Amino acid sequence: MAIKADGLAGVGKTGYLSLIFRGFRYYRGFLSHQLDLLWHLVKRDFTLRYKGSVLGILWSLLLPLAQLLVLVFLFQRVIPLGIDAYPAFVFTALLPWTWFSSCLNSAGSLFLSNRDLIKKPGFPPCILVGVNTLSNLLLFLVVLPVLVIMIVAFYGKPLTPYFLLLPLLLVVNVVLIWGVSLFVATLNVFYRDIQYIVSVFVMLLFYLTPVFYSTSAITEGYRFLYNLNPVAVLIQSYRAVIFFGRAPEWGFLFIASVLSLLSCVVGYVFYRKKLHEIVDYI
Amino acid sequence: MSKVLILESVSKSFSVQRNRPLTIRELLVQSLLGRESKKHTVWALRDISFSVRQGEVLGIIGHNGAGKSTLLRLISGVSYPTRGCIKRFGRIGSLLELGTGFHPDMTGRENLLTAGILNGLTSRQVKMLEEEIVEFSELREFIDQPVRTYSSGMYLRLAFSVAIHFDPDILVVDEVLAVGDLRFQQKCLERFRAFKNAGKTLVFTSHSIDQVKNLCDEVVVLEEGRMVMKGDPQNAIDCYNELMRERTERQKARVFGKVEEQAVLAGKRGKRLGTHEAVITDVCFYDTRGRAISGLGSGEGLTVELKYRIVKPVGDLALILGIYDEGNTKCFETHIPSFRETFGFLGKQGSIFCSIPELPLLPGRYYLNLGLYPPDWNYVYDYHWQMHGIDVVGKRLPHASGIVSLNLVWSACNGNEDVAGR
Numbered sequence: 001m002a003i004k005a006d007g008l009a010g011v012g013k014t015g016y017l018s019l020i021f022r023g024f025r026y027y028r029g030f031l032s033h034q035l036d037l038l039w040h041l042v043k044r045d046f047t048l049r050y051k052g053s054v055l056g057i058l059w060s061l062l063l064p065l066a067q068l069l070v071l072v073f074l075f076q077r078v079i080p081l082g083i084d085a086y087p088a089f090v091f092t093a094l095l096p097w098t099w100f101s102s103c104l105n106s107a108g109s110l111f112l113s114n115r116d117l118i119k120k121p122g123f124p125p126c127i128l129v130g131v132n133t134l135s136n137l138l139l140f141l142v143v144l145p146v147l148v149i150m151i152v153a154f155y156g157k158p159l160t161p162y163f164l165l166l167p168l169l170l171v172v173n174v175v176l177i178w179g180v181s182l183f184v185a186t187l188n189v190f191y192r193d194i195q196y197i198v199s200v201f202v203m204l205l206f207y208l209t210p211v212f213y214s215t216s217a218i219t220e221g222y223r224f225l226y227n228l229n230p231v232a233v234l235i236q237s238y239r240a241v242i243f244f245g246r247a248p249e250w251g252f253l254f255i256a257s258v259l260s261l262l263s264c265v266v267g268y269v270f271y272r273k274k275l276h277e278i279v280d281y282i
Numbered sequence: 283m284s285k286v287l288i289l290e291s292v293s294k295s296f297s298v299q300r301n302r303p304l305t306i307r308e309l310l311v312q313s314l315l316g317r318e319s320k321k322h323t324v325w326a327l328r329d330i331s332f333s334v335r336q337g338e339v340l341g342i343i344g345h346n347g348a349g350k351s352t353l354l355r356l357i358s359g360v361s362y363p364t365r366g367c368i369k370r371f372g373r374i375g376s377l378l379e380l381g382t383g384f385h386p387d388m389t390g391r392e393n394l395l396t397a398g399i400l401n402g403l404t405s406r407q408v409k410m411l412e413e414e415i416v417e418f419s420e421l422r423e424f425i426d427q428p429v430r431t432y433s434s435g436m437y438l439r440l441a442f443s444v445a446i447h448f449d450p451d452i453l454v455v456d457e458v459l460a461v462g463d464l465r466f467q468q469k470c471l472e473r474f475r476a477f478k479n480a481g482k483t484l485v486f487t488s489h490s491i492d493q494v495k496n497l498c499d500e501v502v503v504l505e506e507g508r509m510v511m512k513g514d515p516q517n518a519i520d521c522y523n524e525l526m527r528e529r530t531e532r533q534k535a536r537v538f539g540k541v542e543e544q545a546v547l548a549g550k551r552g553k554r555l556g557t558h559e560a561v562i563t564d565v566c567f568y569d570t571r572g573r574a575i576s577g578l579g580s581g582e583g584l585t586v587e588l589k590y591r592i593v594k595p596v597g598d599l600a601l602i603l604g605i606y607d608e609g610n611t612k613c614f615e616t617h618i619p620s621f622r623e624t625f626g627f628l629g630k631q632g633s634i635f636c637s638i639p640e641l642p643l644l645p646g647r648y649y650l651n652l653g654l655y656p657p658d659w660n661y662v663y664d665y666h667w668q669m670h671g672i673d674v675v676g677k678r679l680p681h682a683s684g685i686v687s688l689n690l691v692w693s694a695c696n697g698n699e700d701v702a703g704r
Contacts, residue, residue: 033402040399044385044392051387116385120400121359121374121454191309276362280296 038130041117045135060139061146064091064098071212083214085155085243091147092243093211093235099140100177100231101202103133107181108188108195115282125278126271129181133174151243160245169237169248172257176230179264186271189281209235230256230263284371286452286483287334287357292366294327294352326352327507329366334452334485334500339478341494341515342487343522344504345529345660350487351456353504354378357485358454372451372483373402377441379456386430390421390440393429401448411447419443420466439466446473453477455486459493471497491519530661533557556664559594560654563631565670577673580645580687584638584672588652591631598622599663600655603636606668608647613685620657642687643674 050056071090075081083089110128111118118125151157188194209232210218218226226232227249233256237248327349334340342350355361356368358376384393394415398408416425419439424432432440438459445453459467474484474497488494494501494515501518503510503525511521534557569575570583578584586603604615621628650672653665676687 036404037399040396040405044388044396047392048385048387116383117396117400119360119378120383120397121376123400193307279361 034124034127038127038134041127041131042135042138045131046138049135057139057142061143064094064143067098068094075212081213081217085151085157088147088151088155088157089214089239089243090212091150092239093209095140095143095147096173096235096238097206097209097211097231099136100173101206103136103177103181104184104202105195105199106132107184108198110181110185111189111278111282112192118279118282125185125275126182126268129178129185132181133177137170137174147242157243158245160241162241162245162247165241165248166238169234169241172253172260173234175264176234176256176260179260179262179267182267182271183263186267186274186278189278190274205229205231208232211235227252228255228259230259284336285333286336286371287485288369289333289357290331290366290369292327292330292353292356292363292368293325294349294356294361295323295325295364298322298324325507327356327363330509331366332502332509332512334483336483337478337481338499339474339484339497340486341498341501341518342485342504343489343494343501343518344487345526346658347506348504349507350504351378354454354456354485354487357452370452373449374452374454375401375445375448375450376454377445377456378454383441384429384437387428389428390425390432391416394425394440394444397444398448401450403448415443415447418447435463435466442470446477450482452483452485455484457487457489459488495519526661527555530555530557533661553667554665554669555667556654556662558664559596560590560592560599560663562588562652562654562664562666563591564589565650565652565666567670567672577675578641580674580676581640581642581689584641586636586638586650588634588636589631590634590654592628596656596663598628598657600657600659601634602651602653602655602665604651605643606649606651607685608649610668611685613643613648641674644682644685644687645674645676647671647673 046057050059053059055062068087068091071094072087075083075090076086107129110132111125114125114128117123117128148159152159184194184198208226209229210226215223215226215232215236233249233252237253237256240246240248330353342353344350352361354376355378356363357370358374358378359368359370360376360378383397384390385396388396391412394412395405395408398411399405403411416422419425419442421436421440424436429437429440442459445455459470471493478484484497486497498515500512501515502512503518503521505525510525511518513521564587566587566589567575567578568585568587569578570585572585588601590599592599599621600617600619601621602615602617605613607613618624625634648671649668650670651665651667652670654663655661656663
């Protein structure tokens with residue numbers, strides 16, 4: 001209100017300029033508060049996650065490590081796939097996969113388990129999805145140095161400049177996770193079995209995504225379908241820039257980015273439509 | 283003064299769907315069998331319009347289920363109106379349901395930080411206020427304990443301190459003060475006054491008529507989701523009591539088929555009100571030795587016997603007992619929320635005894651007002667107003683006035699020199 005009134009009072013070019021400037025400042029203030037809130041909630045999520053456990057954050061490292069051990073044992077000893085530096089090969093894909101799957105598995109109950117926050121005046125529920133995405137991303141980033149050391153020191157593979165593309169992949173991945181999670185979180189408020197369907201779906205997707213095998217093992221006809229799966233494309237891209245040290249397949253990455261953006265738009269539109277009802281159903 | 287809160291024909295509906303499909307399976311089964319679940323809308327609020335000026339205290343009163351809490355949730359922006367719009371100017375703080383707002387596993391201090399940031403402060407600003415909040419809530423020893431270990435009183439103290447210290451322009455308080463002890467309630471009321479004097483706006487609900495009368499500038503009366511009136515506290519409270527009476531009459535008509543006048547107990551003055559689903563058949567007074575009396579000496583003991591009979595099957599009873607003087611000033615009042623909980627059993631008829639070891643009232647005529655209510659206090663089964671009088675006799679103490687008779691012993695310690703000198 002105040003902004004509008006001031007802007008109309010000072011008619012003329014400078015008036016409109018100051019209006020735009022004030023609007024920008026107001027918006028920046030709003031944004032910085034939202035970021036402040038997001039950061040605080042991520043820290044809160046971290047504290048809550050490890051409250052009362054002795055090993056704390058180590059648990060988040062142990063889980064993918066255990067999975068890694070099983071996969072390595074299985075596909076290096078029992079059914080050898082014959083892939084060079086297999087542990088590093090799997091681990092490169094396993095980390096982003098863990099990020100994606102744990103985000104999606106907790107997305108369903110996100111709104112329901114944070115009633116205390118949603119019932120505060122002016123709290124935007126969608127920020128919870130951001131918190132979930134980011135706090136799982138932090139875990140990924142914590143383990144990342146372990147992976148890099150493993151590749152460089154243990155397997156003697158050099159890091160190439162393509163490694164610098166990692167932030168781009170992370171951004172696309174954040175957009176994808178945010179969009180899908182928002183959709184799942186909103187829908188689960190109205191139909192509580194979405195979260196179980198999602199966990200089954202995530203489990204199936206694990207096998208349809210080249211985490212523990214290489215895409216070269218897939219026959220030509222199916223490979224096209226694989227490349228329509230944004231998670232598979234992202235996983236391959238991670239592997240390309242970190243493990244192989246080469247460029248990702250740009251065409252497929254572009255498609256994956258578009259799909260991610262699409263999921264984000266669909267998720268957000270659906271959420272906006274249902275926003276008013278969410279509070280009453282919780 | 284400028285308006286800080288404007289409601290324009292606000293309505294809120296909830297769709298209550300019988301057999302609403304909660305899971306996908308139910309949804310599938312229902313649509314396959316072609317069974318449409320019946321959807322009907324319940325209007326919790328209808329067409330509410332009012333505005334609140336800056337610095338005003340607005341009270342909202344109404345019976346249970348009249349829509350008070352829904353209205354407060356809409357005002358504070360937690361929930362959204364189905365129709366109409368709400369305009370707010372300024373930052374809103376709220377103290378709604380007591381169960382929500384804090385995470386049980388986090389400590390009081392951590393919750394306080396979260397609440398502050400949610401209220402639009404930076405973490406540094408919260409840190410600066412932290413000391414003051416902890417001080418006000420009187421929870422210094424417990425502030426680093428998880429909130430789940432708090433009692434409801436402690437929880438309220440923290441919630442209230444947090445809500446009032448983050449300096450909202452409009453504070454919305456649902457009936458929560460009832461949980462705190464009396465001293466903290468007083469402290470809160472003090473704080474409300476200071477808040478109001480600082481030009482801030484307060485909107486609250488309460489069942490305590492005294493609080494409404496003392497604190498509010500204006501009062502909104504809600505009845506079944508509609509706004510019955512908005513006006514000054516006294517008129518609103520009268521209106522509320524009138525609604526209570528009407529509701530009782532309606533209930534009575536429903537229960538007995540028609541409204542019938544009940545004969546006043548023989549030889550007694552006063553008024554009687556209620557549906558008579560349960561009735562007070564007689565009230566007797568006894569002294570400490572069990573003799574029936576109609577008057578007693580000041581400071582002597584009194585036993586009240588209340589005989590009741592249940593006419594229509596009712597699940598439970600609540601009882602109110604008040605002692606009023608002739609000018610209808612309340613000397614004392616208490617209630618029993620549930621017969622079953624207090625006495626363990628509810629017979630079809632029986633007597634309730636209430637022994638008062640000492641009744642230190644000044645001499646005069648007093649009335650015992652007794653009432654039987656359903657446990658939700660929504661209407662009255664039977665209320666006797668000024669029907670049972672009792673005379674308190676005794677030597678009137680010289681120079682004494684008031685209600686309570688106290689035994690005073692005066693003495694002095696004056697030093698050893700008289701001012702007149704000797």
